[in-house]
Structures are given as C-alpha cells and as structure tokens.
Amino acid sequence: MVTIDRNGSDNIQVLSRKDFVSDQEVRWCPGCGDYSILAQTQRVMPDLGIPRENIVFISGIGCSSRLPYYMNTYGFHSIHGRAPTIASGLKTARPELSVWVITGDGDALSIGGNHILHVIRRNVDLQIVLHNNEIYGLTKGQYSPTSPLSKVTYSSPMGSIDWPLRPLAVALGAEATFVARSLDIDPHHMVDMLGRAHEHRGASFVEIYQNCNIYNDGAFEEFTAKDVRADRMLFLKHGEPMIFGKAEDKGIRLNGLKPEVVELGKDGVTVKDILIHDETIEDPTIAFMLSRMDYPEYPVPVGVIRAVQRPTYNDLMDQQLAKAVETQGEGNLDELFRQGDTWQVEEE
Amino acid sequence: MTTLTREEQPEVIDLDRVTIRFAGDSGDGMQITGTQFTRTSAVFGNDISTVPDIPAEIRAPQGSLPGVSAFQVSFSSYDIFTPGDVPDALVAMNPAALKVHLADLPKGGILVCNTDEFNESNLKKAGYTSNPLDDGSLSAYRVFPVPIGTMNSRALKDVDLTAPLKDRSKNMFALGLMFWMYSRPLETTIKFNEQYYGRRNPVVAEANIKSLKAGYNYGETTEVFAQHYHVPKAKLPAGLYRNITGNEATAMGFLTASKLADRPLYYGSYPITPASDILHALAAFKRFGVKTFQAEDEIAAIGTAIGASFGGLLGMTGTSGPGIALKSEAIGLAVSVELPLVIIDVQRSGPSTGIPTKTEQGDLLQCMFGRNSAAPVAIVAPATSSDCFYMAIEAWRIAIKYRTPVIFLSDLYLGVGSEPWLIPNYGDLEKMDANFATDPETFKRYARDPETLAPPWAIPGTPGLEHRVGGLEKQNITGNVNYEAENHDLMTKLRAEKIERIANDIPDLEVFGDEGGGELLVLGWGSTYGVNRTAVQRSRTAGLSVSQAHLRYLNPFPKNLGDVLSRFKKVLIPENNLGQLQLLVRGRYLVDAVGLHRVTGRPFTISEVEVKIREMLG
Numbered sequence: 001m002v003t004i005d006r007n008g009s010d011n012i013q014v015l016s017r018k019d020f021v022s023d024q025e026v027r028w029c030p031g032c033g034d035y036s037i038l039a040q041t042q043r044v045m046p047d048l049g050i051p052r053e054n055i056v057f058i059s060g061i062g063c064s065s066r067l068p069y070y071m072n073t074y075g076f077h078s079i080h081g082r083a084p085t086i087a088s089g090l091k092t093a094r095p096e097l098s099v100w101v102i103t104g105d106g107d108a109l110s111i112g113g114n115h116i117l118h119v120i121r122r123n124v125d126l127q128i129v130l131h132n133n134e135i136y137g138l139t140k141g142q143y144s145p146t147s148p149l150s151k152v153t154y155s156s157p158m159g160s161i162d163w164p165l166r167p168l169a170v171a172l173g174a175e176a177t178f179v180a181r182s183l184d185i186d187p188h189h190m191v192d193m194l195g196r197a198h199e200h201r202g203a204s205f206v207e208i209y210q211n212c213n214i215y216n217d218g219a220f221e222e223f224t225a226k227d228v229r230a231d232r233m234l235f236l237k238h239g240e241p242m243i244f245g246k247a248e249d250k251g252i253r254l255n256g257l258k259p260e261v262v263e264l265g266k267d268g269v270t271v272k273d274i275l276i277h278d279e280t281i282e283d284p285t286i287a288f289m290l291s292r293m294d295y296p297e298y299p300v301p302v303g304v305i306r307a308v309q310r311p312t313y314n315d316l317m318d319q320q321l322a323k324a325v326e327t328q329g330e331g332n333l334d335e336l337f338r339q340g341d342t343w344q345v346e347e348e
Numbered sequence: 349m350t351t352l353t354r355e356e357q358p359e360v361i362d363l364d365r366v367t368i369r370f371a372g373d374s375g376d377g378m379q380i381t382g383t384q385f386t387r388t389s390a391v392f393g394n395d396i397s398t399v400p401d402i403p404a405e406i407r408a409p410q411g412s413l414p415g416v417s418a419f420q421v422s423f424s425s426y427d428i429f430t431p432g433d434v435p436d437a438l439v440a441m442n443p444a445a446l447k448v449h450l451a452d453l454p455k456g457g458i459l460v461c462n463t464d465e466f467n468e469s470n471l472k473k474a475g476y477t478s479n480p481l482d483d484g485s486l487s488a489y490r491v492f493p494v495p496i497g498t499m500n501s502r503a504l505k506d507v508d509l510t511a512p513l514k515d516r517s518k519n520m521f522a523l524g525l526m527f528w529m530y531s532r533p534l535e536t537t538i539k540f541n542e543q544y545y546g547r548r549n550p551v552v553a554e555a556n557i558k559s560l561k562a563g564y565n566y567g568e569t570t571e572v573f574a575q576h577y578h579v580p581k582a583k584l585p586a587g588l589y590r591n592i593t594g595n596e597a598t599a600m601g602f603l604t605a606s607k608l609a610d611r612p613l614y615y616g617s618y619p620i621t622p623a624s625d626i627l628h629a630l631a632a633f634k635r636f637g638v639k640t641f642q643a644e645d646e647i648a649a650i651g652t653a654i655g656a657s658f659g660g661l662l663g664m665t666g667t668s669g670p671g672i673a674l675k676s677e678a679i680g681l682a683v684s685v686e687l688p689l690v691i692i693d694v695q696r697s698g699p700s701t702g703i704p705t706k707t708e709q710g711d712l713l714q715c716m717f718g719r720n721s722a723a724p725v726a727i728v729a730p731a732t733s734s735d736c737f738y739m740a741i742e743a744w745r746i747a748i749k750y751r752t753p754v755i756f757l758s759d760l761y762l763g764v765g766s767e768p769w770l771i772p773n774y775g776d777l778e779k780m781d782a783n784f785a786t787d788p789e790t791f792k793r794y795a796r797d798p799e800t801l802a803p804p805w806a807i808p809g810t811p812g813l814e815h816r817v818g819g820l821e822k823q824n825i826t827g828n829v830n831y832e833a834e835n836h837d838l839m840t841k842l843r844a845e846k847i848e849r850i851a852n853d854i855p856d857l858e859v860f861g862d863e864g865g866g867e868l869l870v871l872g873w874g875s876t877y878g879v880n881r882t883a884v885q886r887s888r889t890a891g892l893s894v895s896q897a898h899l900r901y902l903n904p905f906p907k908n909l910g911d912v913l914s915r916f917k918k919v920l921i922p923e924n925n926l927g928q929l930q931l932l933v934r935g936r937y938l939v940d941a942v943g944l945h946r947v948t949g950r951p952f953t954i955s956e957v958e959v960k961i962r963e964m965l966g
Contacts, residue, residue: 022816055808068816069816074814074815075816075817076658077817082647082678086652087655088651089652089658089663092641093612093639093655093659093660093663115648118643317641320634329635334775337600337774340590340591341387341391342391342589343392344588344589345393345588
C-alpha cells in the first residue's frame with residue numbers, strides 16, 4: 001500500500017508487512033497459534049491505507065495481550081480485562097485513529113466481561129480481536145469461561161463444572177453490529193476477516209480459534225484439521241447458500257426455528273431449500289442461531305456472521321459537540337465565570 | 349390584621365453575623381429556600397457560607413424523621429470561613445424537622461414553626477406524645493408559631509393552581525418571612541422565579557412570587573415579631589463576586605485548566621454521590637469541547653480517562669471513596685506508564701457504602717498508599733469551596749509537567765457547600781504547555797527531564813514515535829519490557845523521586861499567626877480550613893499563643909513543612925478521620941502531633957477545636 005511519507009508529501013513510501021514488525025523478540029511458546037494471528041495482523045496493516053502512526057493496538061493481560069509489543073505501531077499493554085475501556089477513551093478522544101483491541105477468552109469474558117458488553121453496545125468504532133484458546137495459558141493452565149464442561153485442568157482436576165460462554169452469542173446479546181469468526185490455521189480467511197472488521201464502522205468483534213499447544217493442544221482440531229475441515233466447518237459467504245462439505249453436498253436448512261443439516265440431492269433437497277446467508281439482516285435471530293451451531297451436531301460456522309449499520313458512539317459524541325457550538329456558540333470562559341447573580345464589591 | 353402605627357414599627361437591630369437553618373420535609377423545598385436566601389445575601393453584599401444537609405433516602409415517607417432535609421446559611425458583615433456551628437434561627441416546617449434540629453438551636457434562639465403541620469399524625473410520626481408548641485417544652489426559645497400553609501393558600505386564592513400545587517409554594521412564604529426578619533430585598537428571588545419558571549410555567553412563577561411577597565408582608569404587618577435584624581455588607585476585597593459551590597468551582601477549574609493547556613478535557617465517570625454534580629456540570633460544557641463519558645463502572649471510567657490521556661487529551665475521572673478503591677489498579681497503571689491524569693475524590697463517610705450524603709476525610713491514606721507496590725501519586729486538597737477552582741488548575745499543572753496521576757482530594761462538605769468567589773479574569777491565569785514529544789531522532793519513551801524527571805508525552809498520530817507502553821516493568825530510558833533486578837530498583841526509585849521533586853515547584857506552607865513560632869500550631873488539610881481558622885482566630889483574640897497552617901498539597905508536602913513544625917512546641921491536627929495526616933506527619937517528621945478526631949458525618953464545630961486548643965494550652 002502507498003502512504004505519504006512523514007518527511008514530505010512528494011516522497012511516497014510503500015509499507016509492507018515488515019514495516020509493522022517491531023524490534024521486540026516474540027516470546028510466545030513455539031507452536032502457539034498467536035504467531036499466526038500476529039503474522040496476519042501485520043500482513044493486513046499495509047492494506048488499510050492508514051499511516052502507521054495512526055494505528056494503535058491496545059490489549060489487556062494474557063498471552064494474546066502481548067501482541068501489541070510486536071506491532072510497530074502505537075501500543076498499550078494495559079491491565080487485565082480493561083483494554084476496551086482504554087480503547088473507548090482513546091477512540092472517542094481521537095476518532096481519526098484506527099484502534100484495535102487484542103484480548104483473550106479470559107481477558108474479555110471473565111475479568112473484562114462487563115466492559116466487552118458495553119463497548120459493543122455503544123458501538124465504539126474499534127476492532128476487537130478475541131484469541132479464543134479455551135484455557136488460561138499465561139497462568140499455566142486453568143479452565144477459562146469458554147472451556148467446555150468437564151474440562152480437566154490444574155484448577156479442575158475432576159473436570160470443570162462451569163458452563164461455557166459462546167463469545168459470538170455474547171457479542172450478539174450485547175447488540176453487536178459486526179460479528180465474525182476465523183481460525184489461526186487459515187491465514188487467508190483471517191486476513192479477510194481482519195480487513196472486514198476494519199472496514200466496518202462500529203465495534204467489530206472477531207473471534208479467532210487459537211490453539212494453545214501447551215495447555216490445551218488440539219482443542220479445535222476435530223473440526224479444523226485440514227482433512228476434515230470442509231466437512232465440519234461452514235465458511236459463510238454473504239448472499240450465498242450455506243453449503244459445506246468436500247463435495248459441497250451438504251447444507252443448512254431451517255426447520256421451523258431450528259437449523260438442520262441436509263444433503264443436497266437426497267430426499268428431494270435442492271439448493272433452493274438451503275438458507276441463504278445475509279450478514280445485513282437487522283433481526284439477529286439467524287446470527288444468533290449461527291453463533292450457537294457447534295460440532296458434531298452442526299458444522300462450525302466461520303466468516304462474517306453479522307454486519308449491520310448503526311451510528312457509532314464516537315460519531316454521535318462529536319455530533320453533539322458540534323451541535324452545542326452551533327446552537328450556543330463557542331464557549332467563553334469569562335462569560336461562564338460571570339453567569340448567574342454577581343455583585344460588585346467596591347474599593348474602600 | 350391591624351397595621352402598626354409608625355411608633356409601633358418593630359425595632360431594627362444591627363447584627364454582624366447570623367446563621368439560619370431551614371428544615372422541613374424533603375419535599376418541602378428546603379434546598380431551594382436556603383439557596384435563594386444565600387443568593388440574596390450574597391448579592392446584598394454579605395460574606396456567606398452554606399452547607400446543605402440532605403437525607404440519604406431520595407423519598408423517605410412524608411413527615412418522617414429520615415425524610416428531614418435542611419440547609420444552613422451563615423451571612424455576615426465580615427470575612428467568615430464556616431457556615432456556623434449553631435443556628436441563630438431555625439425554621440421548622442413540620443414536627444419531624446423540629447425534632448431533628450432543635451438540639452442544635454441554642455437557648456434563646458429564634459424558632460419559626462409552621463403550625464399547620466403540627467397535627468396529631470405528624471406529631472406521632474416525629475415521636476412526640478404531646479404538641480411541643482402547646483406543652484411548654486419550647487419555653488427556652490423565642491417561638492414564632494405561624495400557620496404558613498393556611499396563610500399561603502389564602503395568599504394564592506386567585507391563582508389558577510390545584511390546592512396541592514399551591515401548597516408547594518409555602519417554602520416561598522417562609523422565605524419571604526425570613527427575608528423580612530433579616531431585612532433582605534426580594535428582587536433576586538423574584539428574578540429567579542421569573543427566569544426559572546417564567547416561560548415553562550408562568551403560573552408557578554406567579555404563585556411563588558405571590559407567596560414570597562405574602563410572607564414578607566406578613567412579617568411586616570403582624571404584631572408577632574417585635575424585632576427584626578440587619579446585617580451590614582461585608583468588607584471583602586474589591587472585585588466582582590458570585591456564589592459558588594465546591595463542585596461548581598471544581599468543574600470550572602478543570603475546564604479552565606484545559607483551556608490554559610489548550611488541550612480538550614475528557615471526563616470519564618460513573619455516577620456516585622457526591623461527585624455526580626461534577627459529571628453533570630462538565631456534560632453541560634460541550635460547547636467548550638469537553639467530552640464526557642458515562643462509563644459502565646468505576647474501572648471503565650478511569651480506563652477511558654487513561655485512554656484519552658494516552659491520546660493527548662486531559663483525561664480525568666471523578667468519584668468518591670468507594671470508586672477510588674475500584675480504580676486502584678488503573679491508577680497504578682497510570683503511575684507505571686507515566687501519563688498525565690487527574691482523579692477527583694469527593695470524600696464521603698465510609699467504610700464501604702457508609703453514609704453517602706455525609707462528609708468525611710477518610711480517604712487520605714487510601715489515596716497515598718492504596719495501590720499495589722510503590723505507586724506514588726501527587727495529591728492536592730482544596731481548602732475551601734472556591735479554592736477548588738484554583739487547586740483544579742494546580743492538579744493539571746502538576747499532572748502535565750510531571751506526567752503523573754494527580755488526585756484532587758475534595759470532600760462532600762466542600763463540594764456541596766458554597767461561598768462567594770472573587771471572579772478571576774481568564775487572561776490573568778497562567779498558561780500551561782502540554783509539550784508533546786515530536787522528534788523521532790531524540791525520542792526515548794523513558795528518558796527523563798533532568799530537573800523534573802518527567803518522561804516525554806508522545807501521542808499516537810506523531811510520525812516516527814510509534815512505541816509500546818504498558819504495566820510491565822520497563823527498562824530505564826528505552827521503555828522496553830525489562831525484569832532485571834537493578835533496573836527495577838532504579839525505576840521504583842525514579843518514580844518516587846519524580847513525585848518528591850514536585851516539592852520544588854509548589855508554594856511554601858504559610859503560617860497564620862506567629863510565623864516565628866509559638867506554643868501551638870493547628871495543622872489541617874481540606875475542608876477543616878474554615879473551622880481551624882476561626883477557632884485559631886478566636887483563641888488568639890483570647891490571648892493564646894496559637895497559629896494555623898493548612899496543607900493544600902499532601903503529596904509531596906511543601907518543602908518547609910518540617911521547618912514550620914519545628915517552630916512550635918505543640919502541634920494539633922484536627923481531622924474528620926482517626927488521624928491520617930497525623931500518622932503521615934508523625935512518621936515523616938518525628939513530631940509528636942496530637943490529633944482531634946471526629947467522624948460524625950458533619951464538619952467540626954468551631955467550639956470543638958477551640959476547646960481542644962484551650963486544653964492543650966491549659
């Protein structure tokens with residue numbers, strides 16, 4: 001991508017992925033899914049058309065939250081769960097910046113659960129990327145709010161008795177305008193999703209399945225492994241029928257309010273019976289249905305699940321400020337000081 | 349009612365100071381009544397000092413003891429520092445108000461009672477077994493029984509309102525009566541009613557004005573009052589004045605700071621008593637470019653403020669004690685990333701939820717130390733309601749210059765109390781410079797100014813300064829994450845030293861009284877200023893060797909504090925807590941400071957401090 005060089009308008013500088021690699025040594029465990037997320041994040045940056053100095057990555061605490069250190073942009077590694085609050089402050093203070101929130105399943109949905117709800121419902125124009133590995137990695141292997149029931153970890157030796165949250169359903173419940181899912185081992189898909197998240201005006205929520213090869217290895221493997229992926233995952237495309245399978249022979253049909261997997265050509269099922277994916281439907285019912293579809297009963301949906309338009313919080317805030325100036329005039333401090341009843345005390 | 353002849357006109361007595369307390373049901377409009385009396389007295393030219401006493405319950409049952417709301421105003425012909433210990437006159441709109449407040453009225457005090465409300469049901473709710481107006485129990489006071497409700501409804505017989513709505517004007521009748529008793533003009537309140545209700549609800553304005561005049565005329569024409577009083581104008585420094593509450597002064601001070609620094613103000617806050625007024629005031633400053641963010645909780649509130657400061661705005665948050673507890677971790681983050689930030693704490697009674705509508709000075713140690721590890725911040729504490737304006741500007745001056753969080757430690761008494769404010773000219777105030785880093789060649793995120801030890805403020809959008817900050821320990825100079833032992837030791841000491849060096853940049857502590865020293869120094873901070881000053885003044889008049897010093901900077905302390913302490917044989921520290929400044933002073937200066945500790949939810953009375961002074965010098 002081409003951007004204006006900081007030294008002058010006629011000096012054109014082409015940024016590449018390398019320009020977004022910081023000088024810090026990456027310290028995730030070898031084999032961690034976070035490497036791929038970092039690489040795709042760096043890859044997508046040059047395509048955004050934004051000068052590097054206007055990009056900010058803000059994170060909380062956890063393995064994923066180390067990511068800003070490795071991005072050669074502005075970055076803020078904050079405190080556990082609070083990245084959405086700092087990002088909200090920065091974006092509303094400086095709306096011209098591109099602000100990204102990097103978080104994990106524990107950071108976003110446990111300690112930061114409250115903030116994730118509110119940043120999404122306010123529709124602050126941010127990109128929120130949730131690395132979901134269904135485990136606490138940095139603290140060395142305790143169950144997380146997305147770990148499945150009965151998960152055996154150091155803190156749940158007899159199996160977790162916590163019912164897990166579904167991140168996309170939480171986002172939709174919080175009135176999200178943009179919800180997508182991707183996976184660490186599909187770089188092209190992830191680049192696409194990160195680009196779409198950036199394009200969307202409003203709070204964009206992207207869940208990325210991320211393998212923790214130390215404490216939760218293979219958590220997603222039974223449907224993400226290359227040889228089974230086509231049959232066990234549903235790659236959503238706007239305006240296209242929800243068809244999956246190596247032979248593209250299976251699809252999702254609505255039976256009343258319940259989705260069902262059907263085989264094309266069997267029992268008279270044709271492509272016309274298959275649900276067409278529409279990201280832009282205001283009503284979140286289908287999106288919610290997709291957010292709950294899970295293997296093995298269903299293929300696991302990935303892609304943009306919902307992308308609808310609603311005014312952003314930062315735009316509304318700026319509009320109010322502009323309107324206040326328009327209707328009341330710019331503020332004058334000396335006038336403000338003298339408002340109301342005043343009285344003069346004369347020199348003796 | 350007969351009109352008095354000229355010879356029989358009530359006698360006018362000159363007084364130099366009067367304190368009146370209006371007390372009634374929370375629905376009786378006592379706060380408006382008190383505020384109007386204050387505005388009128390201020391415009392008239394008296395020095396004033398006020399304090400509201402608001403019930404904790406929003407709508408306690410009518411006529412009940414917890415539902416009593418009160419407002420005390422003191423006005424004088426000389427410089428005053430407190431709203432008075434005890435009222436000279438008490439207006440009791442119902443039996444519950446009498447029950448709650450009579451104990452504070454000295455014998456011989458004026459007591460105006462609204463007889464209409466002294467019926468069996470209300471007496472019972474207030475716990476009276478017989479009517480105090482009839483049973484002789486009030487014989488020690490100058491009691492003026494006035495059927496305020498009845499008189500008021502008669503005065504409004506031609507006004508087109510329902511009876512209950514007419515009854516709501518009765519506070520204006522009471523106000524009119526007190527205006528007559530203390531020789532105040534009606535114009536300010538008439539103008540207020542015209543402006544406030546005039547357009548929206550002209551009938552209410554008409555009713556209020558009629559009631560006000562009826563009350564005044566009642567005083568003038570009845571034989572009930574043999575005397576009325578006059579308090580001449582005060583001799584304040586020349587200039588233009590207005591009445592101001594501490595919270596108003598706080599909001600305006602912070603707005604002014606942002607203009608002086610030429611950076612927009614950003615206020616993230618979660619509603620909490622008694623700090624919400626500041627959020628309301630700042631939310632109304634949109635035309636000044638102020639951005640306010642009502643957050644989902646206290647932590648989010650400070651998070652947004654830190655984000656805004658990271659972006660180069662003046663990010664602030666405001667709360668009360670419980671909110672500070674929730675913000676602790678984020679304050680520590682701001683200490684670690686060394687960004688300018690201001691945190692307002694309008695203290696209230698604690699612990700936990702405590703008494704949200706009562707004052708206290710219980711958060712000093714929380715603000716000093718309430719974070720994990722060594723996380724020093726600067727702390728300023730306004731001494732009076734109008735001082736909130738100047739200390740708000742000071743808070744930002746320090747925060748910007750030293751790239752540090754600064755806690756602005758106010759309290760409920762300062763926040764809701766009011767006094768005259770000598771209005772400054774904006775042009776006379778000193779400008780500040782955000783002084784952002786811009787040069788990629790020399791930029792190091794943790795390189796420090798040799799004098800202040802402040803690191804640069806480098807904001808996103810600046811080409812070539814892309815960098816990462818965070819709560820992990822960082823290497824000196826570069827800011828890279830670093831866990832080395834010696835580096836951590838150095839960084840911890842640098843962060844502390846930076847705050848200590850602010851002492852080079854703040855005014856010396858002044859002594860009121862004997863600068864060269866003496867028997868006793870009364871040392872205070874925050875809202876005890878007025879009480880301490882008055883108690884010291886009175887004791888000095890009585891010939892005692894006592895002086896006063898008042899700290900407006902609590903961290904670091906002024907450089908000469910140790911020296912000042914050493915000049916006095918004894919030191920007394922009155923605090924509305926169990927000795928927090930006392931602990932700091934004793935620990936730091938090895939001075940055997942004596943404490944006076946009252947935690948009643950109310951400010952000290954002057955006499956409490958005076959008695960202690962006498963005891964220590966006795």
